[in-house]
Amino acid sequence: FAEDGSQLWLRFPAKNGISADKIISKGNSPTLNIARKELSSHWQGQTVELRTENKDKNLKDGYRIVSTPEKIVISAGKEIGLLYGVYHILRLQQTKANLSHLNIIEKPSYDVRVLDHWDNLDGSIERGYAGRSLWKWEDLPGKISPRYEEYARANASVGINSVVLNNVNASPNMLREDYLKKVRVLADIFRPYGIKVYLSVNFSSPKVLGGLQNSDPLNKDVQKWWKNKAAEIYKLIPDFGGFLVKANSEGQPGPQDYGRTHADGANMMADALKPYNGIVMWRAFVYSPSKDDRAKQAYLEFVPLDGKFRDNVIIQIKNGPVDFQPREAFNPLFGALRKTSEMVEFQITQEYLGFSNHLVFLAPLFKETLESDTYSDGQGSTIAKITDGTLRPAKMTAISAVANIGEDTNWTGHHFAQANWYAFGRLAWNHQLSSEQIADEWIKMTFTDDQNFLNPVKEIMLSSREAAVDYMMPLGLHHIFAGGHHYGPEPWGDYKGGRPDWSPVYYHQADAQGVGFNRTKTGSNAVSQYFPPLNERYGNISTCPENLILWFHHVPWDYTMKDGKTLWDELCYTYDSGVKKVRGYQKIWDRMEPYIDEQRFADVQSKLKIQSRDAVWWKDACLLYFQTFSKKPIPYDIERPV
Template sequence: MRRLRAVATVFGLLALCGSPLAQAEDGYDLWLRYAPAEAGQAGATRVTQLAIAQDTPTQRATRDELLRGLQGLQGQAPATARDADRDGALVVGTPRSLSAIARLRLDLDDLGQEGYLIRTLRVDGRPATVVAANTDVGVLYGAFAYLRLLQTGQPVAELDLREAPKLRHRVLNHWDDLDRHVERGYAGQSIWDWHRLPGWRDPRYTDYARANASLGINGTVLNNVNANADVLTPMYLEKVAALADVFRPWGIRVYLSARFSAPIEIGGLDTADPLDPAVRRWWRAKADEVYAAIPDFGGFLVKANSEGQPGPQDYGRSHADGANLLADALAPHGGIVMWRAFVYSHEEPDDRHKQAYTEFVPHDGAFRDNVIVQVKNGAIDFQPREPFHPLFGAMPKTPLMMEFQITKEYLGFSTHLAYLGPLYEEVLRADTQVQGPGSTVARVLDGSLHGQRLTGIAGVANIGSDRNWSGSHFDQANWYAYGRLAWNPERSSRDIAGEWTRMTFGNDPAVVEPVVGMMMASREAVVDYTGALGLHHLMGRGHHYGPGPWVDGGPRADWTSIYYHRATPGGIGFDRSRRGSDAVSQYAPPVADVFDDPDRVPEELLLWFHHVPWDRPMASGRPLWDELVHRYDRGVATVRGMRDTWAGLDGRVDAERHAQVAAFLAIQEQEAQWWRDASIAYFQSISGRPLPAGIAPPAHLLAYYQALEFPHAPGDTR
């Protein structure tokens, strides 16, 4: 991934000849920098020989990655061969690809098709490290794992590691349109240059695949869930096939978002009714066409009957009818359907929190075996904090996959530092209690709770054409954390933060410890300054940029802020208790009982489930109004502290990246203060309560904040 962009041939030659010409740390290399190891870090683990087969594209990709990594980390690349004939060898392959591994008779049976073993032992009498797996892709993952150990300064003299992914389908969802616009994208244009494909295969596509393979991500949905049917036409399938060719050596399958009305829009039919024989024939023929172009095509992702998208309910059919239509077309080819459960309608008067559960639970067990229902982490829409979605645990006969959002639609776009690992971990460890304590969301996903074999997870990508991929250097950590948790949902988000920091900024404890501290505090800071205690959906209309707790009116109530906070002079919060919308009853009884009781519900979710008086006493001893104001202030103070911490790292982090992060933290503090001031001004106008003693008033009157407009904020829907 480290590619010198020489502006003249002579500079490129000087660099290749070992010139001291410095490369800028612009973030392009992500966590695969392979910077030289600190003194003494790798001295006892030097690899002198790489024994590896080079017969397949994946084997060659693995070889090249190891040579690249070892060259960077050691300062010298090892010799390559098919057999280990010297001390310090790294022996990499499968029993089929390398005779040296076959002779070891390693126990690989429980590693499946993607797992790997890394072990220090003797090969033909010589000390060596072995990376072995059942398949080339498993070997590739093991090679990245070995390089990760070296990058993070871990001891590798006596290794005995066995790892296999806990989830089968580990997918990125790109909300990218065919014109390169990215819905909720904050890092430039789409990286897919559809106009130049298939003739121009940008090297960036390979670097994208390398980065994903390093995390074990094995699938990518190339286009927006608000799909354009044109992507299924022959012209675009040729372009998709070109991307699939690039990704294949890295173990990545391509998927497409399918528009449910495609039989009408590109097929010439007058209906898309899933029970219509002509529609069924059309989808079967389309699946045959797709697989003729892309033999390892993964399948379809579908958003249907949500936010105005077409779907089976347009014809009086169910979600199961619609999903099974596509599943039957894909089944002969081994493809799957990922059918999104993000459904809500303005025609439905019930609490939006309840609608997905209401629509899907009655169809539990009615979906085909190759359908997996994709459920957002919470029931509203990727808010900075939500309770886990009630569908998790409620459909034991249907495989469910998680949908996380990596792009920060509601957490400050790309300029706010908000490490999402703790958010992901909070949801994955949440206990559904459907089979007693320990029935975690992670166990729903990995199939262990209900015996599901089809398992998966999806993350809405934050990747764009910006040189640093994600718009912000720290937003790379969210892509990284998603991938590591997709492989193993039980990992610690703090451990992942430390790993990423070491790979991104180096192993200096004076850098690692404060950076990890910043990261672990950052998401809670955003919760504090955008709306703590269970407040949600308080952002500006449409673009979702900045505070808008006053947003009202428009085409539908559940696109407004007042629908969710329901503030009155007497109190605040959405009553989802058994006395209100009764959303709590969609959870298992032990969870429902806790959520239903304002004295037992966690304070961070109080206003999500209850409408309570402004003077309600809180755990701190403060009344709710004072506590809310305190949380707003705490969020701003945390960001100010992050700025100070980062300033103290000047000289320990390269100047280019340090400067951008410093500038973005300054933006974040300014905008956190804006959120704080605008929100306090609005809620004070409703509550009529004075500010607590010692609290500074907002900088402006409420009318000032309400008058601000941002018609060209990035990532807006169209």
Template sequence: MKVSVLTFLLLVLTSISIHPTVTFGQNIDDGYRAWLNYEKVENQELLNDYRNVLSSVVLKGNSPTMAVIKEELNIALPDLLGLEISFSDQVQNNGTLLIGTPESSSQISSLNFDEKLAQIGDEGYLIEHADLDGYRSLVITANTDIGLLYGVFGLLKQIQTHQNISEISIQSAPKVEYRMVNHWDNLSRLVERGYAGLSIWDWGTLPEYKHPRYTDYARLNASIGINATAVNNVNADPRMLSDQFLEKLVVLADIFRPYGIKVFISINYQAPISVGGLDTADPLDPNVRNWWAEKADQIYDMIPDFGGFLVKADSEGQPGPFAYDRNHAEGANVLAEALEPHGGVVIWRAFVYSPEQEDRFREAYDEFVPLDGQFKDNVILQVKNGPIDFQPREPFSPLFGAMEETNTMLELQITQEYFGFSYHLAYQGTLFEEALDSDTFANGEGSTVGKVVAGEVFDYEHTGMAGVLNIGTDRNWTGHPFVQSSWYAFGRLAWDYTLSAGEIADEWLKMTFTNKPEFLDPISEVMMISREAGVNYRSPLGLTHLYAQGHHYGPAPWTSDLPRPDWTAVYYHKADVDGIGFDRTQSGSNAIEQYHEPVRKRFNKIESTPEDYLLWFHHVDWNYEMNSGRTLWEELVHKYYEGVEQVRWMQEQWNSIEGLIDEHRFEHVKALLEIQEKDAVRWRDSCVLYFQTFSDMPIPDQYEKPEHDLEYYKSLERSLYIPSPRYD
């Protein structure tokens, strides 16, 4: 039998990338356990306190979720406390951990938590000390078993981060309804914008083989409050709706259900034709409406708690309602109508842009705002944090605060498409926090993006946040160990958008590596500066989209000859002899009109525009004086050089902690930082030399000069090995 070259390579890649899964309970340091790395508490005084509070465990309930809770405690507490945990049927002594709902436990019911429980909904939890039959006990309670699971993970986090639990009192509930991760995984197992191996979904062995990694995936997500996952690429293969793949999906849904995770799938809008055999996918055609309704009935018969559909339509070549002269609302509503009887939702992406648009910045707003109020109540518009495309820094999308009558959720990118793939350290928690804290002024001051997506500004029927995750078969899930931190940060912020990136980084470091201050102090600083460093050596002062097209890894600010202008770099930076930047004020594309006042007024003038966004909104003279007293050219050069120096500082800090963590992860990150430093220099030199051709100004004497000329850096665009290319 002859085997094609592609098939052979896929077989080789599969054999290399997939390793036997081991349980979290084993003492390994390759990153597989991520933040559920239950290392024994070394502080003896603290350890004794934990043992006194957690000498035995009483579980009330017999659901699959309660079984998951017992299994998690059996893994975590022996590893953390160094002793086997005794499970009993009732509280018999001091130091008992009682876990149950008022319905499952008469003792908890007697504690009169009714008022607090009424405030936390179906997923919130309480952790309180209480006297039970004369014994001082620690109680985790909630309205549902899923809430109890979140509470257990909340308690374990307290122990992992060495918090005092002798007087613990926690009341916690999620601020948004759907806390979702989006996979861009293809059915071939190649992952678009995935940099950590092949897709973890081994469709070829499903439904027969239930890979243990699927359970560990569910545990990691549940531990940070994730309650939904869209398992396939938004550039969707219609076969996902076929009987063959729905049978496979059932297995994943069954594994995820005890962890409180609902399954969603991305659908191809032409599925009624390609899967259903119809001659049209017109959303207003009765046969099409009937096909979607019957397909929804079939799915819910197989998966009663199915979440719904994620849709990318009429964007980047994906089919949609435009082919039938229908708008986005008409396109979404036929799907919503089919899902509505089952409680499902349609998540409709607002990532759209056309070659005819003068300014891609404007496209989503101009296309969707006129449709506000026309979407059904079970449609959620999924909006990227910025108006372009997950760039290292973007102003918030003006759609946030503009859709008063349309459920709107935030889409963030965890996978590092524009941040060096799995080769650069770039903690995204600071980016997420920046987006969530941006004030839209939609209903006066304080109408932040976080409040908008939580339904606190407008009365949304559904709320949510989505993170594009794209983990893979790499043993450490994400390729770079520190990409895990962005996954963790997304989950924590989706649960509570008011948390700070700094406190989340501190949690993650303690849970993933160690609680030693001599490690935490320097590396928390590294995490907090890492995203800004990435901005500085790529696209400072509001520059954007300077990447080589296709892979998005290296610099190519000179890109100009492509089929569409908005795929080029020159479209965005507009550098010329007079200056640089995209004029989006009233004298330019007037994209600023999409913002509420006073945001519009602030961005309209150079003097009041924050310098981080300066070139997003203004074409600025090279000699313009910046806040530092430098000219724009000098400040631009300074930022590029500062980014490189920040990476070098990150290297120094990492090297200083050698011996404080395991050698495997230390050496891995050390090598990756060396790669990052080389890449940062290449970015700096490429961009500075290119923009110098317009400014015609020298690089100030205090900076090291580029090793090569501009033509050399241009030659690297396609000649260098580019890891993990995009698979369309």
């Protein structure tokens, strides 16, 4: 294998798979053929039998694996389950598990496991840091990149079964006939890997593309336009998944342009897709310039519409109420919609986490959200249980994340960013896996199982998200990024005359008294959107978790924190500890040289240099800036700002 990262975690033994007579299976579908090919190319163990069984239909896309030293039987209700089962045993082989007495039942946590690409038709990617888009729209449908199938295989290997091809800030052209014919080619390549294609659609498409007078969802001609469009799509792509819609958010068109509601808009599209079993993922990431707290807007707009959405509409909610920050309180909309299906949207691409320069393993962030207890139905009402159908009978269950994939050789820019694609897939399949387990298997598959590498690198990964929070935005600080690109710090950003809700000063509110956004009763009262006891817990400065204290409170500089330090000192030490952690990662990584290939070693080493420089930049910029308000010294045992 080339050691350039192009193989991702799929580094199975390249030769000497078992012979055809040791693969027992009936049938001849494209999916089964892939399963057999994976075995004959890479499986070196006992005989494998693949069986579809009616009794396993309740496992959905899942499967059973039962083995003796002589034989492994993989059974599933659907063929895709067999392929997933094959990837499971290949993973076990690669991570050197004992294969002779397996007894495994797997059933996915979510039905729809989606990667959202924010790829534009011109090949650029919004918030993409791994090169240009994988999708070569100009070459399609005639010329087919081999990476389309490699991409599908990587997704299937972790159970991702849905792909939104284009940016949520959608071009109406996406629905043009010539583009749909290109989309069909991708759908055909992805299908045997169990992957359905979805598209982001622009709400104004009937007007812009169809030449109608408007795109009002109650206009019969508009409704008909969407019905015809759906018919056209399904003729080309019979298993098309559906639409993802960003409407009335950040300037995008939507039903409110015509005085209609999100439900009117979503239902119109849902009706068009219904005859074909298509779904609408309608985003709750809505906000517009207003005097009110941006963090409250999704809840305010959507809660009154609960129960008004069609069954094939699911509301797609970002994990936090502001925007994919290094740490946010969870979005209070989770659990608040009782009669409407809800799904999480994560961001794998590191828009707010150092692009593809910083090593930040995101499984702990994803888990933190999924395990958050909303108390919507009493204690234990976690976001995982609300969205996976455990707590309420769900009409459908789904989970999504914005992809970090581009045409870079290693797919994701940073070799360790591959782990975030992997982690999302694994958690979409089984949200009970621990971050530790995911990191463990990913390192073994991607690098080596040598303990001298595995253990220290796992340490880095597992602490890396907290390190990033520490050097960027500790204690609940948020959105103090440089405007536009969101890479470095700009806590002083004050876009007067522009959008206050895009200004960092609006989010940290630093003044002579203290720092932090007052979201309690005396402030924006966003705390009231949380179920009891969280509204009280967050609303009270002494019970509010300290890692969110500046999210919910404007805290005096000399406020005494739980460890006895003042807020100011705590801020200084936390920024500093983020820097120290990254320096520690550099030292650990330098010692990893003997265990892996030169190229990936050197690539990661140089990225860590950037990360550690950036961490210092964050610490210095933020502390020096906040110091202009606190007027307090930076403790002497902290490295002086450069």
